[in-house]
Amino acid sequence: MKILSYVKVHFFKNFEKIIAFAVAALIAAFMFQGISTVSFNGKAYSKNNAVSATYAKSMAKSEKRLNSISSVKGKKTVKERTKTTNKKKVKKKSAVKSKTKSKRKSSTYKKTSNKVENRLNSAELKPKEFLKGKDEKILKKHLNKIIDDDMSNYKKAKVCYDYLIDNTHYAYGGWGNAIESVLENGYGTCTEYSYVYMAMMKYLGFNAKTVDGSTAMAAGGYGYHMWTEVKLNGNTYVFDPQVEDDMTNGKINYYRFCKTYSEVPGAYIK
Numbered sequence: 559m560k561i562l563s564y565v566k567v568h569f570f571k572n573f574e575k576i577i578a579f580a581v582a583a584l585i586a587a588f589m590f591q592g593i594s595t596v597s598f599n600g601k602a603y604s605k606n607n608a609v610s611a612t613y614a615k616s617m618a619k620s621e622k623r624l625n626s627i628s629s630v631k632g633k634k635t636v637k638e639r640t641k642t643t644n645k646k647k648v649k650k651k652s653a654v655k656s657k658t659k660s661k662r663k664s665s666t667y668k669k670t671s672n673k674v675e676n677r678l679n680s681a682e683l684k685p686k687e688f689l690k691g692k693d694e695k696i697l698k699k700h701l702n703k704i705i706d707d708d709m710s711n712y713k714k715a716k717v718c719y720d721y722l723i724d725n726t727h728y729a730y731g732g733w734g735n736a737i738e739s740v741l742e743n744g745y746g747t748c749t750e751y752s753y754v755y756m757a758m759m760k761y762l763g764f765n766a767k768t769v770d771g772s773t774a775m776a777a778g779g780y781g782y783h784m785w786t787e788v789k790l791n792g793n794t795y796v797f798d799p800q801v802e803d804d805m806t807n808g809k810i811n812y813y814r815f816c817k818t819y820s821e822v823p824g825a826y827i828k
Contacts, residue, residue: 674816678712681790683763693737697757700741705762715788715797718758719815722751722799723806751800752784759797765789766797771828773801780827788816796822 669676689697704717725744732739736750737757746754752768759766766788773783785798798814805813819826 672712674812675710675712677790677793677795677816678715679710681711681764683711684765685763686760688760689737689757693735696737696741697754697761701758701761711764714762715759715764715816716812718755718762719797719799719802719812720810722755723803723810726751726799726803728800728803746800748800749784751803752786752798755797755799756786759786759788769828771826773798773827774825776804783826785814785826790816793818796826 668679687694700721701718704721705714709717722740726740727745728747729745730747732743732746732750736746736753740746740750740754756766756768766786768784769787770782770784772780773785775781783801785796785801788795788797795816795818796814797816802810802812802814805811814822814825
């Protein structure tokens with residue numbers, strides 16, 4: 559009993575000290591646990607953070623090796639190649655769009671009440687050069703004088719037709735050099751008229767050729783003749799600047815300009 563009394567007395571006397579000691583012990587325990595978590599193999603990382611850091615370093619080294627290999631071979635880095643590829647894709651797409659747009663624009667035209675104008679403007683032009691040397695130079699020189707790239711198909715064909723009629727008279731002696739005879743010297747027969755007009759139309763992109771046969775004469779009957787044919791969207795049309803010149807009396811009426819054979823019945827025999 560005395561012992562118990564002694565313990566109780568001393569316990570209550572040192573109660574605050576015991577509590578303080580217990581709290582200090584708990585704090586020490588928590589601190590020890592925290593230090594053991596933070597201090598892993600002498601590094602300031604937890605186990606998970608250490609693994610993440612190691613992985614990141616490994617990836618960085620791999621990318622560096624790839625880039626160094628690429629630079630040694632004279633190639634772009636991975637990032638640069640990706641950037642270049644994306645640029646090429648964008649450029650290619652824009653080029654395709656631009657090409658489609660321009661193609662669509664060239665194949666469309668504004669319809670008018672003039673059916674001849676619509677026939678010519680609806681055609682797709684495919685320029686073809688077939689002359690050489692002096693003849694080619696002469697033809698291009700005269701075309702450059704009268705043709706503008708902004709002209710419609712109809713306007714181009716009409717300007718060439720008018721040019722021949724206004725600047726050429728009927729005379730023999732030019733077949734040996736039709737281009738020079740008609741365009742430089744201003745004369746020719748139906749053969750030279752039709753050949754030069756065909757050449758002009760082909761250079762502009764029309765599907766043109768010369769044909770020969772017979773045509774109705776003013777005095778009656780038929781006589782030998784040569785004229786130009788042009789195919790437009792699968793249909794054949796007559797262009798005859800020499801006969802048109804004969805029919806002109808101060809004004810071109812275009813009786814033989816882009817006409818179907820049914821529109822000039824009995825005028826031609828092939």
